[in-house]
Structures are given as structure tokens and as C-alpha cells.
Amino acid sequence: MVMRALDRKLLRDFARLWAQALAIAVVLGCGVAALVTSFGMYQALNESRHAYYERNRFADIWASARRAPIHLVPLVESIPGVRSVEARIEGMVTLDLPGRVPIAVGHIVSLPTFGPPVLNVPVMRSGRLPDPDARDEIAVNEPFARAHGFALGDRIVANINGKRRVLVITGTVLSPEFIYTLGPGALMPDREGFAVIWMPERAAQGAFDMNDAFNSLTVALHSGARIQDVIAAIDRLLEPYGGTGAHGRDRQESDSFVSAEISQLWTMTIVMPPIFFGVAAFLVNMVLGRIVALERTEIGLLKALGYSNATIAVHYLALAALTAIVGVVLGWIVGARMAGGLARLYARFFDFPYLILRASWTVYGISGLLALASASVGALRAALSAARLPPAIAMQPPAPPSFRRTAIDRAFDHLRLSQPTMMIVRSILRWPLRAAVSVLGLSMAVAVLAAASFFDGALDRMIWLTFDQANRQDAALILAQDLPEGAIDEIAALPGVLQAEAQLVAPVILRNGHLSKHVAIEARRPDADLSRTVSSGGRVIAPPPGGLILPQRLADYLGIAPGDAVTVEFLTGRRETLHMPLSATIEQYVGIGAYADFETLNALRRQAPLISVANVTLDPDATEAFHRAVKQLPKVAGVAMPTDARRSFQDTIRQNITITTTVYVTIAVLITLGVAYNGARIQLSERARELASLRIIGFSRGEVSFILVGETMLLALLAQPLGWLFGMGISWAFVRGVNSDLYQVPFVVQPALFARASLIALISALAAALIVRRRIDRLDLIAVMKTRE
């Protein structure tokens, strides 16, 4: 097929404008890549989870009790809306693993005697499920087995309910209940230090003294069942047996983390791509507007030759579309790689049996269409103005832009600005819309940088408050059951322990009107030095006798302020319901808790002082001895290691932040280059004659360059405050998106980081302007003056 002459013009124009087109395509490509990554992963994670839950019958409701008789099960089954019920025995145990010094923690889940589980069906990865009649056979979660290189038939030692038992691994499994696994007090999955252990029901009954009883219940509902009603009915049934409150998927730990990640991806999806697409649309608008202005006569000519308005509009739209296509292809390539990287990252945290963590073709399609659409929107104004240009007018050269003396000019007169400075100011005032668009585009880059730098500050603050201030213990020994306070002396006497402090933990429901929240009240002595409640300013506030301290966001959620009373419903012991005043609020970034005085809590529960956790600091040289001793302690169900948790949290998050920051800085530099380069090119094209005239009448290259570079830099400077503002907006959106019961990210604004963002943006803008400046050196003075514009 012979190419039409108009299409040839299109391709040649595109080839001539390659640098500008590429600058735009890169920005568009960033949008496409961001969309493929965030929306692609959002969809992939959401769908993987959905498929996994469906196929393996993820439960709808979880409930636990201290010890409930097995005959309750038919009663639960008969609750309207309930489809299936599974009663289980769950428990925490400490593990003594071959070749590992620190204690590992195991979460035991019982397997039914007859047939496979009905709900939360494990996926067999290797071997087989333990024999229902075996006493020492177990299956473990695959990541744990892999982390230790365990083979089928390998043995581990567990300290179950005070008895050391040797268990044989017969199989490895994955479960929809444990996509994300966290050991006690951990902030990141620790595959070596935390195991999920599936044990035959009979063995578990014996181990936990649960004959004809259960302590955990999972329930699936019929579609359309009212979950709140079912939860209430289950709570009524379990209450006499130490029920601690049934809950839905929203409080299932693994699902909460997967959901949090999914909602973060959604936040990314709605925040990042629109910025790129918006900036790209502005750029297309700017560049194409200039091209149409330059090609007035050619447009007039085409019309004189009988080309229709529509053909001409399409011609310019096609120029934008070609740019978009380049951007889309770039974006797809980069997006596929970034999505792959994210998928690998997820594989380190989330345990899915099959990884469909790949952006779907629909996402590629949608991102491509959106990029094309935003380029077209940007091109529309220019294309329409080309279509509307009356042919007779188009044939005449455009009148010189009308500069008018304004009040601003008179104000500037007093400043005695040099002529080149005057030219910069006038040009911005003459094309205020274009200047505004450039400023907006540049500010988006600053915003992205500011938002990226925000993570650093937020993380520092989270670590400072959570670890340096609030949780300063090296280890927390979680007792199998509450013990008299005297036990703390025993723990203090363990090898390697420097300091030991008592803590009582009581699960409760806090209520205010119809609002309620399940939390654990932690109570410590007022002089506790290791685990403390700390205000956002870093001040230690010990809960006063009789009062309660809550994190601010929990108080907000419950709608109470200091001085208000809140209803406290104890879920253990005598299960009394009391009222306690809220005496103060604190900032808490990790998890959500409630805090009371040690004496107060014991008194409210009408008990001689009991402890459930011992916080200790360790002699760094004696940790091995400490771990060896704790492994032998029958009363310890688990050990949390805040110092280790901090290290892995810090390492992982730092690494993630480094990646994110690199990506964001790259993105911001690309946006800045795109906007500043195109802006300067347009200026140069409009001013070529003017600048050449200045050169001819004797201005130096430097003075002439100053006009070009000066305008770009002035616009870039104006963009900074706006960028900071937008950056805060993005950070704020992110903070809102992340906030959950699991985490709260503090909204930290650090001027130094903003300054760094501005520095990067200004340097990129300068680089772009200098690239264009080189064209001034090559300016052919005679040719410029001779050509008619």
C-alpha cells in the first residue's frame, strides 16, 4: 500500500519531534508502569486470595474459648445461616529446633479425626497429613520446613503444656489461614522462628488436656447470612466456657495483612497513575498547541487543498497517539518488570500455593487505553483549534503576540530589572496558562519526591516511638497461663537476664454505645522501665490507678476523649463488665492496645497479683544460655523478641524504602525533565527570532541563554511550594490508606527532606534547560531572521 502524503508528514513530524515526544512518552510510560504494577498487583493479589479462599473453604467466622464441650458443635450448626462448623484445638508451644539457639514458637492447629478439615483446608505440598491415631506425627507449614531444610521424617522437639515431646514431620502444607504468618510480637514474618503445626485431634486433646472439648471454632456461612447475628449467637453459646468473642475475617490476622496490602495497592492505583497521566496530558497540550501555532499556514493550506476539518484534527491527534504508543510500550516493559519484582517481594511475605501474581492482560489493556485517552485529551484542544482555524486566516502569518503594559509592569519599573529579566517576566505574564501548566507539572514531580521522602521520616519516627521509647525489652516471655507475681523472680534468676518486669494481659471488649473494639489491656507497674506507654512527644505516661490509656486512633474510633468513661467487658476470669475513665491518649504505630495500672487491673479482676508476660533485658553475651534455659521452662508458651523484630522490620522496610525511593526519584526526575525540556523547547521555538535579534544587536550567548534558562528556573522555583503541598496531600492519602488496626503510619513533615526533594527537582529542571540551551549555540542567526513564521 502506498502511504498517503499526509501520513508521511505525520511520521516525519514525529521523527523530527522525537526528543519532545520521548520526554512525554516517558512520563506517560511511568503512568502505565505504575498502573500495571499497582493495579495489576492489586488485581492479582485480590484474585489469588479469592481463588484460594474459595477453593480451600476459608472460614467466615473464628471463635475461641478456654475449654468448650464438644456437644456445643451441633448447637452452633443449628444457628440460622451457618453452613459448616469445625471445632479445633489450638495452642502455642515453644520449639527446640536442631541447630538453632533462639527459641522458636509453634502454633498448633488440630486436624479432625475423620477425614480432612472441612474449613481452611490445607494444601498438601509434600508427604501426607499425620495419621489420626499417631501421637507424634505432625504436618508443618512449608515455608518453615524450607527455612530449616527439614525433610519428611525429620524430628523437632516441642514444649507442649510443660511436656517436652519429639514430633515427626510427615508432610508440609500451606493454608489459607496462614498466608501471612506472624509469631508473637513479631512485625515481619519469621519463617525460621515461627511454625504452624498441624496435629491429629487425638494427640492434641491429650497434649492440651482437651478430651471431648475444643478451644477454637471456625464457621462458614451461607451466602446472605447476617454475620453479626451469627457472631452474637456463637458468643452466647461460648460465653460460659471462656469464649473471648467471635470475629469475622476482618480480625483474622493473616487476612488482615493481605487486606492491608491490597488496600495499599489500591491507594497507589488511585494516587500515582493519575499524576502521570495528568502531567502527560498537560505536556501534550503544551507541545501540540505550539506545533499547531507553528503550522498555521500548513493547516490553512491543507484546508485550501480540500482536506476536511476532521482529517486535520485526526492528523494532530495521531501525532499524540504515536507518542502515547511509545509511552505505552515503554510502560508495559517497565511495568512488567516492576510487577515481577513486586511479585517476588510478595513471595517473601505471603505464602500462596500457586502464584498468579502477574498483572492480567486486562490491566495491560486498560493502562494502554488510559494512556491513549490522556494523550488524546491533552491533544484535543490543539486538534480542535487546528480544525476550527478559518482557512483564510490560517494563510496569514499570526499577528505578533500583544504585550500590554499592566500594573505589574509599572511595579517592575521600580525594580529596575534588566531587559532579559523583563523579557522573562513578560513572557510568563503573556502566557499565564502555559506557565501555570508548567508549574503544575513541575510541582507534581516535587510532590512525588516529597511523598517519597516522607516514608523515611515516618519510619524513623515509628521505630523511635515503638522501640526506643515504648518497647525496650529484649524479650517478652509469654506464659502458658497467668502466674502469681512471684514468678517474675524466677525469671529474673534465669541465666543472661539483667532485668525482668511483670505484665498482666487481659482480653476485653471496649464499648461506647454501639461502637466496640476487641483489644488486650496490658498492665504494668508504674515504675516499669522496659515496656512503657509513651505520648507522641516521647513523654512517658504511666496509667493512673483506676484509669485507662488508649491510642488516639482507638479513642477516635470509639468516639471518646480523656475524661469520658468507656465500658470494659472482660473476656476471661469472672467476665465482669465495668466502666473505666479514659485518662489519656497516646500515639501507637504498631498494633493497637489498651493500658492500665498493674494494681488496678488485678484489683478489678479481684485476684492476687498475677502476671501473663515477663519483659526482660538480656546480657548480650549470655543470650545462648538464656534461650537454652527458656526452652526447658514448662510455663512459657512463647517468646517475643522485640530487638530482633526491630532489626528485621528495620532491614526489610529500609530495603523497601530504598527501592521505593529510587523508583520515585527516577520518576520525579523524568517528570521534571519532561516538563522543563518541553517548556524550554517551546520557549525557544517562540523566541528564536527574538533571541537571534538580541544576539545580532550584541547580547552575549550567556545573556541570551539567561532568558531561556531563567524562565524555566523561575517556573521551577514557583513549583516548589505547590509541590510540597501536593506531596503532603499524597502522603496524607497514603497515611489514610495504610491506617488499620495493624499499623498506623505517622504523618511526619520534615523540612530537610522537602529541601532535598526541591534540590533534586531544581537540578533536573536546570539540566533540561541546559540541554535546550545548547541549541542557542547552534542558532543560525541568518536562517532564523530569514524564515517567515
Add this chain to the structure above:
Amino acid sequence: MTATVFRTRGLTRIYDTGKVQVRALDGVDLDLFESEFTVLLGPSGSGKSTLLNILGGLDRPSSGTVMFRDIDLTRLDDTQLTAYRRDHVGFVFQFYNLVASLTARENVQLVTDVARDPMPPEDALRLVGLEARLDHFPAELSGGEQQRVAIARAIAKRPDVLLCDEPTGALDSKTGVQVLEALHMVNMQLGTATIVITHNAAIRRMAHRVVRFQDGRVLSVETNDHRIAPQEIAW
């Protein structure tokens, strides 16, 4: 007598520039004929270009009528005017108006792509003596050559009328004559009604008909009994 190709009655075009109203055309009654070579003369600002633009369907009059054969141009909407330009009119402008990014051949092709019954671009360029410059870009052609490409482009569609606004305005005498020769040849060989605006009174001597303009009105219309060949013109 041959048939009229254009007939205008009371043709008026007023430019409203906000502060002042400019009467570029002020009641023009004019008949132009098939196959004739017409020259429009007149001082700067007298309305020649305005008239030509209206005849070519690039612009619309404020009042009055323009008939192209039996079509009333004032009644055509935008799409119909576009079709009129595409099917009937060839334009040549003072500043050539070639598309810089297209070669000579491609500039002509721009027209043949959309015309109903075009001649091959190469033929059109041969008619103006540019068969050796087919693949040159405008920047690689002299002014006269560029203007001849513009003429080739205008005639390639075999237009019914050829409208030229100062086609030799930017050229020296020798290249101007080459351009006039090309126009003359097209007029003779294809019988295309040709209307040429010029400031160069010498050119009037090669025309069938000379129309003089003044202040938006027709001052006089005269016919030439003895036309001279373009080669005999010099300025």
C-alpha cells in the same frame, strides 16, 4: 462568448476588528469566464486577496452572492465548501506554502490523495518542468522551483479554476517568468480558468482579461486583444 465561471453580485466583506470595521470588499459585481486567464490588479489593501479567498471557498462574504457555475457558494456549509475546494479549486500562494517535511512529489501527492480524478504527481511536476526534482525537499529547492511545485500541486487535481495570489511576488524576473510560463501552459493545455493577483502591471499583457481594484470595488475591467507570451515580459 464563453460561459461564466464566477459571477459575484453586491459582494461585501467586512472585517470587524473590534474598534474599527474594515470594508475589504464593498459591493463587487464581477463576471469571470471559463478557460480565461484573468489578472487582478490594484493597490495594496484594495481587497484582491479577500476576493480570491471568497472565490476559492476559503472565506465567506458578509453579504452578496458568489456563483460558481450554477452553485451559490454562499449557501454551502463547511463540509460542502471543503468538498468544493477539493473538487474544483487549485490554489497558488505568494509564499509557496509547501509542507516542509514532504518532498516535491509528496507535496503534490497531498492533493492527488484526495482528488477525484488527479493526474499522477510526476506528470504534474513534468508540466512545470520539475521532473528532475521529484524527491527534493522544499529546503533543497530555489524559490522559483518551490513556486512551480506549488503550481504542480494546484493543477494535479485538474481543477476547474486556478487561483493564484501573487505567485511571482517573491521571485526575481527570470524565475518569475518561468512560473508564468507554467501558468500559461496550464491555461492553454488544460483550459483551466486562471485568476492571478499581481502587483506587476507588466503581467497584465499576457491576460485575456484585466480587472482593476480600488478600495474594495472594481474600478475597471478590460480585455486584451493582443496577448503576449510570458517570455516577452520582463520587470
